[in-house]
Amino acid sequence: xxxxxxxxxxxxxxxxxxxxxxxxxxxxxxxxxxxxxxxxxxxxxxxxxxxxxxxxxxxxxxxxxxxxxxxxxxxxxxxxxxxxxxxxxxxxxxxxxxxxxxxxxxxxxxxxxxxxxxxxxxxxxxxxxxxxxxxxxxxxxxxxxxxxxxxxxxxxxxxxxxxxxxxxxxxxxxxxxxxxxxxxxxxxxxxxxxxxxxxxxxxxxxxxxxxxxxxxxxxxxxxxxxxxxxxxxxxxxxxxxxxxxxxxxxxxxxxxxxxxxxxxxxxxxxxxxxxxxxxxxxxxxxxxxxxxxxxxxxxxxxxxxxxxxxxxxxxxxxxxxxxxxxx
Amino acid sequence: xxxxxxxxxxxxxxxxxxxxxxxxxxxxxxxxxxxxxxxxxxxxxxxxxxxxxxxxxxxxxxxxxxxxxxxxxxxxxxxxxxxxxxxxxxxxxxxxxxxxxxxxxxxxxxxxxxxxxxxxxxxxxxxxxxxxxxxxxxxxxxxxxxxxxxxxxxxxxxxxxxxxxxxxxxxxxxxxxxxxxxxxxxxxxxxxxxxxxxxxxxxxxxxxxxxxxxxxxxxxxxxxxxxxxxxxxxxxxxxxxxxxxxxxxxxxxxxxxxxxxxxxxxxxxxxxxxxxxxxxxxxxxxxxxxxxxxxxxxxxxxxxxxxxxxxxxxxxxxxxxxxxxxx
Numbered sequence: 001x002x003x004x005x006x007x008x009x010x011x012x013x014x015x016x017x018x019x020x021x022x023x024x025x026x027x028x029x030x031x032x033x034x035x036x037x038x039x040x041x042x043x044x045x046x047x048x049x050x051x052x053x054x055x056x057x058x059x060x061x062x063x064x065x066x067x068x069x070x071x072x073x074x075x076x077x078x079x080x081x082x083x084x085x086x087x088x089x090x091x092x093x094x095x096x097x098x099x100x101x102x103x104x105x106x107x108x109x110x111x112x113x114x115x116x117x118x119x120x121x122x123x124x125x126x127x128x129x130x131x132x133x134x135x136x137x138x139x140x141x142x143x144x145x146x147x148x149x150x151x152x153x154x155x156x157x158x159x160x161x162x163x164x165x166x167x168x169x170x171x172x173x174x175x176x177x178x179x180x181x182x183x184x185x186x187x188x189x190x191x192x193x194x195x196x197x198x199x200x201x202x203x204x205x206x207x208x209x210x211x212x213x214x215x216x217x218x219x220x221x222x223x224x225x226x227x228x229x230x231x232x233x234x235x236x237x238x239x240x241x242x243x244x245x246x247x248x249x250x251x252x253x254x255x256x257x258x259x260x261x262x263x264x265x266x267x268x269x270x271x272x273x274x275x276x277x278x279x280x281x282x283x284x285x286x287x288x289x290x291x292x293x294x295x296x297x298x299x300x301x302x303x304x305x306x307x308x309x310x311x312x313x314x315x316x317x318x319x320x321x322x323x324x325x326x327x
Numbered sequence: 328x329x330x331x332x333x334x335x336x337x338x339x340x341x342x343x344x345x346x347x348x349x350x351x352x353x354x355x356x357x358x359x360x361x362x363x364x365x366x367x368x369x370x371x372x373x374x375x376x377x378x379x380x381x382x383x384x385x386x387x388x389x390x391x392x393x394x395x396x397x398x399x400x401x402x403x404x405x406x407x408x409x410x411x412x413x414x415x416x417x418x419x420x421x422x423x424x425x426x427x428x429x430x431x432x433x434x435x436x437x438x439x440x441x442x443x444x445x446x447x448x449x450x451x452x453x454x455x456x457x458x459x460x461x462x463x464x465x466x467x468x469x470x471x472x473x474x475x476x477x478x479x480x481x482x483x484x485x486x487x488x489x490x491x492x493x494x495x496x497x498x499x500x501x502x503x504x505x506x507x508x509x510x511x512x513x514x515x516x517x518x519x520x521x522x523x524x525x526x527x528x529x530x531x532x533x534x535x536x537x538x539x540x541x542x543x544x545x546x547x548x549x550x551x552x553x554x555x556x557x558x559x560x561x562x563x564x565x566x567x568x569x570x571x572x573x574x575x576x577x578x579x580x581x582x583x584x585x586x587x588x589x590x591x592x593x594x595x596x597x598x599x600x601x602x603x604x605x606x607x608x609x610x611x612x613x614x615x616x617x618x619x620x621x622x623x624x625x626x627x628x629x630x631x632x633x634x635x636x637x638x639x640x641x642x643x644x645x646x647x648x649x650x651x652x653x654x
Binding site: 012013109110113114116117120121123124125126129130132133134136137138139140141142143144145146147166169170268269270271272273274277283284285286287288289291292293294295296 | 339340436437440441443444447448450451452453456457459460461463464465466467468469470471472473474493496497595596597598599600601604610611612613614615618619620621622623
């Protein structure tokens with residue numbers, strides 16, 4: 001297969017190199033062999049390769065930049081990210097007949113660790129202590145262990161599943177929220193999205209780890225924020241648009257929430273002067289919760305090759321996304 | 328036994344109440360029964376009870392405040408903290424013939440969670456992101472998972488042991504440092520204190536969780552800080568005096584260390600205007616890593632009663648401290 005790997009302009013992650021490819025291919029057995037692979041970073045690199053490429057490994061913006069007829073042989077696109085929300089409204093612009101794969105799974109371990117960190121920071125009053133430190137104030141306040149306390153994780157895909165697993169290590173009582181309600185090994189219970197309102201009042205920690213779709217846009221709105229218990233903490237590793245951001249900032253500034261640890265925002269990058277920077281008890285990280293520069297490229301290529309194996313064997317590729325469903 | 332429980336003035340933890348005592352005693356079986364227990368917060372409360380008290384449950388400052396001959400029947404003192412460094416130089420002022428117990432064990436779970444949080448924060452560049460947030464700067468930087476990375480935990484008592492356990496959950500390679508070198512279930516290897524210098528260069532994360540003794544005072548000095556790899560992270564949940572503090576702050580300000588998460592300092596409380604508040608890539612919490620207001624009193628009383636059982640059965644109480652050894 002002719003495979004082209006194109007780095008997205010401005011992507012802060014290190015580019016996939018021939019070394020990465022050889023390592024991943026050698027681990028994948030027969031399905032890693034017999035390919036012609038090219039690597040590009042510039043528009044010229046892409047133009048030189050896309051006419052012949054049968055598979056393209058890249059990001060959504062590169063796919064949306066393809067002109068009609070530019071990729072006549074393309075039949076497989078592997079996106080190096082998990083969220084496909086930017087592609088959904090543009091489905092008509094995608095090359096016809098292409099199977100679209102996302103990179104769900106490459107981010108799980110890293111995202112799970114970020115959520116464990118975020119919940120531990122909220123439980124240990126870090127948002128408050130960070131503010132005290134900046135004011136040179138020593139004001140002791142103790143914190144309790146996580147054991148027995150309740151966290152709700154919205155979305156139990158690769159991100160949310162790994163998050164739930166780590167919260168269980170600390171003996172938390174984890175409620176999972178997803179479209180299907182079958183049990184999850186790391187959740188005390190799983191409820192349907194429609195039941196979110198019912199579990200919010202007992203969610204001391206709320207973790208958003210679901211994809212952004214028309215159904216999840218603005219999921220955590222002002223009304224639902226009001227249903228969280230006083231002094232609850234919020235973590236968002238999904239997309240900024242999952243939250244009615246102004247309402248969340250009001251809940252923090254007003255003291256209804258004890259704190260939030262957010263990795264995603266509207267807009268990104270957050271511009272200087274934005275209200276986010278000055279919101280009380282908010283800890284911000286620059287959309288890095290799920291990326292791991294050391295393992296990311298190898299994990300991504302392993303997932304691509306695993307999907308290629310499924311296609312060869314006539315199975316549905318596990319990472320095939322459904323633009324109508326939105327993930 | 329006549330037991331007096333005296334709250335230390337200014338202790339921010341909630342006082343032990345008769346309800347706590349009854350609950351702990353009822354869980355302890357026969358050793359919890361048949362005592363006369365009094366509770367005090369003021370100097371007058373203490374004066375009224377100390378003449379008859381056979382056991383005193385309190386903090387070091389209260390013990391040091393006793394006048395010679397004031398506690399003629401006292402034979403057991405249970406300190407509601409683990410560190411006894413303040414008592415060591417004052418050993419001659421302690422009532423003679425008293426068995427001294429510390430509260431090692433009540434803090435383990437809480438301290439272990441704090442260390443997990445601190446290491447995850449350092450791995451995820453939180454010291455840097457907190458500073459960026461205060462300057463309203465968005466600058467992405469990715470981080471790798473903890474799996475396979477090396478942490479060194481100095482001290483494998485209740486605090487360090489629980490810390491090592493949680494770092495192992497994340498598949499870290501943990502080196503333990505303590506006086507004895509027998510294996511520890513959560514450490515890949517255990518080395519003697521004398522071998523600390525040899526393991527420092529491969530310690531990406533260094534966690535101080537040992538008691539403060541004449542041997543550990545200034546343990547992490549300028550020379551040893553220089554042996555840590557560039558971009559290492561330091562966590563201290565022991566005592567501020569374990570570290571040559573000015574050298575640590577130099578290593579942070581100079582960029583040799585990527586960050587530090589410190590819960591203990593010299594002096595405490597840290598006064599406004601102190602250099603600590605303005606040191607780069609330093610996250611400070613106000614000596615709260617090991618206290619848990621929800622479980623602390625019950626755990627403490629359970630440890631006291633367990634030691635009482637050992638005394639009754641003629642065994643050495645597990646929490647008996649040795650002022651000569653210093654812990």
